[in-house]
Amino acid sequence: MQKLNYYILIAAILLGFTACNKDITERTEPDYEPLAIDANGGNWKTILLSNTGEATAVAPDAISSAAYTAELNEIVQLQTNISAADSKLINDWKNSGVIKWNAVARELVAKYNLPPEANPDGTYPVPSAANPGAYPLFPFANPPYASRAYAAWSVALYDALASCWKYKFQYNRKAPAFNDNRIKSLEPIPADLPSYPSEDAVVAQIGYRLLKQFFPLDSVRLQQMSNDQKRAKKLSGAASSSDIAAAEAIANYVADKVINRSRTDGMGNAVGNPTLWAQLESGAAANGTSVPWKSLETPARPPMLPFFGNVRGWNLTSTQRDSMRPPPPPAIGSPAFNSALAEVKEFAKNPSSNTWHIAMYWADGVGTYTPPGHWNEIACSLIAQYRQNELRAARTLSLMNMAVQDAGICCWDTKSFYYYPRPTQMDGSIKTIGVPNFPSYTSGHSTFSGAAATVLGYIFPQEQANMEAMSKEASISRVYGGIHYRFDCDAGLAAGKAIGSFSVKRGQGDGS
Amino acid sequence: MLLLCLQAAKAQMPDDGFTMDKGIVCAVLGYSQSKWTHYWEGTRYRDNLNIGTFTSKAVMPMLAYGVTNKLNVFASLPYISNSSTAGTLTGKKGFQDFSVDAKYKVYSLSRKQFTVNLFAAGGFSLPATKYVPDFLPYSIGLGSKTATARIIAHSTFKEHVFFTAQAAYTAKSNITVDRITYYSDGQRYTNEMQVPNMWSGSIKAGYDNSRFRADVHYMFGSSETGSDIRRNDMPLPTNKMDMQAIGINGLLWIPRLDGLALLASAQNTIGGRNVGKSFMWMTGFQYFFTPFKKKQHAKA
16 A cells, blocks of 8 residues: 555656646747739839939849859859758748848847846936946837837838849849759749849848947847858858849948938937936926826936937928827826726726736836837738738838837827826825836827837738737736826827828838 | 745645654644845845835645655645835735645664654645736746655654755746746747746754754755846746755644644745845644544554
8 A cells, every 4th residue: 555655656746747848839930932022122112212223233243254153153162062050041041031130129129128227326327329338238228219229120121122122123133043053942032033132131231230230239149140141042042142242232321321310310319317307397287287207216217218209200200290299188186087097096906817918918018029029020920921022021110110119209209298197106006017117198008009000900901900909909908007097098099090100101102 | 036935934844854643634824924125136136126125925724644654645725925015016916836745754764762764755736826927026926837856864863853854856837928928048939938947955953852843954946947037127937046045943832732733933045046035934833633533443
């Protein structure tokens, strides 16, 4: 009897251990071949370039030329001895590079989205672009910063790829694998998409240049990725040295232009200073807010980028921004205010498993890729589902990310204008999923989500209802989390939709 | 962050060297409080004015039964409430993990005034409710199903002085969380989190007689894998949580109330990684009784 018990015990424990599989299953990069090549992409309207001819690519050497033959020979040489590492490289880069680089951007945002810790004297240090490696590391990739990075990267990508498409069909030089029967296609290479200049090298070079600009501490890794992608395309027979060089020239031209614009977009003034912060607080009354916002952190932290509303965006003039600023929120102490506060308190006190799940699903707070990153991931899954080519994928992401940054600009303008207190400031018993350190009205999540969903609903009409439902859920999640009044969310969502429609209009007129 | 302490607080438990004879039931009701103001963010020791003092309170009911003189089984289900004095984050409370353990005496040796007993022990736990694991440090548990294997060496000298050494390995299942992407040593595109498996152990020296029992102990817990909390970030269930602590346990049999004893213990964390530097105290009662006595007598 005792022996039996002993064996049962041992057997049960062993069973328990073997039942534990520690591997986690992650969503993988989608594997698809584009539905169409968009041969007219070279005629599409660019965003910052005057047109697709602004960045130039000289005529390539003829297929029969000695120079091009040497390039082909180089690939033949590479393919005679494909190592396991080479095969892995080809496999790593055979799918959409746009989606892969977007995932890298999202990871970098998550890596750097950490609020600086207070100094011993109660002040807060600000990351320095001039000295990025000193604590606090540069950047603090908070939602406004992230929206600006995603937008700059995707705008550069779109303009460079549209230019690339122009020269592809102007010069019409096929991929090495089609020009030399000694060269194999070691990945699916579209036969009807010319390879000069290489779209993959454009994606690699833009990824490296733009992300290095926003995340300088990771430049070595980004350079490596860019080199890997270019090498993978040579190995697979998709691009030759001059295909890649022409792509780099276009990408560098566009990158310079976009980076120069971002250097002068006013971001440097978005942090403000103690005098300006005090003015926001004292100015709130004039805009109808009787109890101005206060930081709920200890020590009190200055508001996050309170002058981001003055940063230069993409689709709106500052006059348009002002005209779209939502009307004032309910007066503090009014019946509408009191009932909204009571609603937040109820959700905070008694979350259901459903409201808690929704609040956490969309929280995208400290240490994450932020709400703009969440919408980038959603966009990438749609790009894959509808099998968009690299140019069309860049168009999708640039239209969405311009709207998302504009949403951030308008929302932060509204926040600083009304300087409205968070629910927990008005009732300290409201405990939350984590109160963001900036004013309440309007909700950033709602504005970002309204804008993103509007653009994605336009690009993927079959998904319109789905996108709208997701944006509504992201919006209300902030009430469930105890950090926003419902009127913050409703006003933000409506403003976001209106802001998104500017990108829709741009898309409708871009000739795609 | 405090979960490790709770396991160490138990007395007359799956991890000690004492046994109950066949037919005896031991019911325990304990109450504990664990507090910290400082914690290890990775290996960096800090406080956090937006947490203030973190407090975890637990009510721990447990039942143990002597199946035979050599085999004892245990079941417990703690209720936990976590909150802090500062900041805006919401506290969490609820029933945590239901656990079942068994302890079997595999070897026994007596020489003059020495005895040595060896035990093999093991057990399982699983969340009793759908509590939220991914809201640390306020989460009441990590949400894993666990399986533990343990060996215990217990020796006594002149009947009363005892030494116990035990070591355990706990396998923990992965968990599903509300968010679909998180950063733990790189971006993870999944709602699944890997909760590290854990080694733990303790050494104990004490005195035991018919009126009371007391011991001092050192314990450690060490995650096999896991990430560090980044500077000024939130903790995650995937973190490498390690701790070392020293403590005392006491048990006092209450005179004239046959089988009833008062329990008390205290434990101070002396080192750690991704956990709070907690001080914990526990108090409670345990009651020994033999519900099936008559039946057994009849059988015998």
